[in-house]
Each structure stands twice: as C-alpha cells, then as structure tokens.
Amino acid sequence: MPMAFGYLPVGIAFGILALETGLSPLMAVLMSVMVLGAASQLVAVQLIALSADPVVIVATTFIVNLRHMLMSSAMSPHLRGWRWYEIAFFSYGLTDEAFALHAARFESGPLDKGEAIAVNATAHGSWVFGTVLGVIAGPVLVGIEVLALDYALSAMFIALLAMMVRTRLQFLVGLAAGLTACAAALAGLDYWNIVVATVLCATLGLGAEKWISRRSS
Amino acid sequence: MDQSAVFLTIVGMTLVTYLPRLLPAWLLSKRSLPDAWRVWLAYVPISVVSAMLLPALVLREGAVDLGFSNLELWAAVPTILVGVLTRSLFATVLTGMLGLTLLRELPM
Numbered sequence: 350m351p352m353a354f355g356y357l358p359v360g361i362a363f364g365i366l367a368l369e370t371g372l373s374p375l376m377a378v379l380m381s382v383m384v385l386g387a388a389s390q391l392v393a394v395q396l397i398a399l400s401a402d403p404v405v406i407v408a409t410t411f412i413v414n415l416r417h418m419l420m421s422s423a424m425s426p427h428l429r430g431w432r433w434y435e436i437a438f439f440s441y442g443l444t445d446e447a448f449a450l451h452a453a454r455f456e457s458g459p460l461d462k463g464e465a466i467a468v469n470a471t472a473h474g475s476w477v478f479g480t481v482l483g484v485i486a487g488p489v490l491v492g493i494e495v496l497a498l499d500y501a502l503s504a505m506f507i508a509l510l511a512m513m514v515r516t517r518l519q520f521l522v523g524l525a526a527g528l529t530a531c532a533a534a535l536a537g538l539d540y541w542n543i544v545v546a547t548v549l550c551a552t553l554g555l556g557a558e559k560w561i562s563r564r565s566s
Numbered sequence: 567m568d569q570s571a572v573f574l575t576i577v578g579m580t581l582v583t584y585l586p587r588l589l590p591a592w593l594l595s596k597r598s599l600p601d602a603w604r605v606w607l608a609y610v611p612i613s614v615v616s617a618m619l620l621p622a623l624v625l626r627e628g629a630v631d632l633g634f635s636n637l638e639l640w641a642a643v644p645t646i647l648v649g650v651l652t653r654s655l656f657a658t659v660l661t662g663m664l665g666l667t668l669l670r671e672l673p674m
Contacts, residue, residue, distance in 0.1 A: 376572045383580040393579060397567055407578035411586075416614060418586035423610040425594035436595060440588040445618060450655075452611030500638065504645050504662025506619040511649030511658065513612050526613035527620025531630070534621050546617040547610055554609035555602060 356446070356472060358499060359387050360479015365487035366391065367480075370398040374484045381480040385444060385473055389413040392540075413540045419547050420448040427451075427460045435462065442469025444476075446505060453512040518557055526550035641666035 360381065367377035372394065380390055389410040396406045420443055428436055447469045454460060514520050526546045533542035567575075599607070623639045624630055632639065645662040652658065 380576050386583050403575040410579040411582035414583045419610050421587050421590035423607045425591050428595040436591050440591050443587045449615050500662050500666045504659040507645045508649045508655045508658035523612040523616040527616040530617035531621050543617045547613040550613040551606050551609035555606045
C-alpha cells in the first residue's frame, strides 16, 4: 500500500509533465508501461522538451537506471530455483521501491514467489494508473498536493532502512553510502552518485567484515 | 520531436532499463557465488536505499541544506523515530506524510 501511495502522485506528475512537453497521451502512458522508471522518465521528458537527440536520451536513461543492475545482482541469490520466465517477469518490475521491499523482506526469511511478483505488479500498476490519471485529469488533480504525498517515497526508504539495519556495521555502511552519494552528487556526478556510493560502500562493508573476522579468529 | 521518434526513444529506453534489471538476476541465480560476493551483495540493499534517501533529505538545489527551512529533513526526525520503534512500513510512511504536511502548514 505505501508503495502505491508513493507511485500515484509521481505518476500523476509525470503524466501532466509529459503532456506539457508535447508527448501524446498514448506515448506518455506507453512510456510508463514499457520503461517503468520514475526518475529516468522524468529526466527523459525534460530532455525531449529540450529536443535532445534520442541517442542522448537513451544513454542518459541507461546511466540513471544502472543502479538496478546492482539491485538485480543482490536479488539473484534469492531467486534460485525460479524458472527463467518467472525471473524475466519479476525483473521487469524491479523498481527502487519494489526492491527495497524485497530486501527488507528477505532479511527475515526466504522470499515468497507469488508475493514478490505481486509487489512488482502493484508497483507497475500504480505507476501506470498514476500516469493515466495525470494524462486525463491532470489540471483537476493539482489541488491534491495539500497532503505531502511527495514525501511517501522518502518516508518509505526510512521505514525500510529501519527494518534492514540490524548490526552496527550495517548502520555505518548505510550512513557511509548516504554521505558518499551526497558528496558524489555535489561533485557533479548527477546520475552516477547512487551507483558509485553503493559499489564503494558495499566494498567497505565486505572489507570491514573480513577484517573483523580475521581479527577475532 | 514527432510521435514516431518518441516511440523509438521509448523502445530504446525500455531496452537499457530492462536488460540491467534482468541479466544479473538471470545469470547469477543459476550458480552459487563465492562467499565474498555474497557478503558484498548483502551490503548492496542498505547502501543503495541509503544512497537514494540521504541526498533527497539534505541536498537542495545542488547544495547541502541543514537549515530549518528544509522541511523534508526535519520531517525525517519523527519518521525515523517511528520507523525504529515500530518497524511498521505503514505507520512510518503515515508519520512522514502527516509530519511534513503539518510542518508545511505551520505559519513560519
């Protein structure tokens, strides 16, 4: 549910923005159905508004969404025994929020296949539904912003971190990743900051864990 | 940009988004990874979520903003408290949204 909350307003905003940029309603909805990546789609319509080259838009999308490669890798040990088409379907809906939910879930036991796929389908459904709402009723819905729906995603990340962090080392690695992402963003690594911070700090976690186990053995 | 060029752009975006989501899960789930890899991957979820969250809270328009006018940051305080105490997704998200709504409505 919180995930659907989070996606709806962003989807509506995307729908409104896409029409303003000159996308047809069909193309706006199609982009949400096919690409399914909030950040990359918002960047893409901005680039389309600037009449950027399609190659530039696709390359930017690749960079913005590269973090999903790390998420997909992190999911892989939990997908053993799944059939290839189940993984293919599951991966399609592997968005940030869906991944964060899975990650909090598999901390406390094995992943339920049906539930995992349902989470991803819910994410996809509410994103597309939000886009449709934005395209059809955008001007009417602007008033809905009174409630801070735009904060749903940040609040959800906070909740998931609270569920995931169990050890002091995990806390430190998470803090380091957040700070590194900020530093990288300030240094101008706009869309790379998440990938850079994750790779560096997961390595930090691995190193620290090895060092601690070597010292205690 | 005309709509057929938009369509081709969407197809390209779909490929470069889907393949990074699919290939690691497909290829890595077939084999058992070395221990070091599994430890490394186990740190990815916390790192990636934190790397998405913290910039959203403390950065505004390309600079660190820890001031009281950064309401998103201060709304995180009760949100984190409720998150740590309840570990409930719903209660935490509700706290965050209500907290920020209140802060925005306060006359300051």
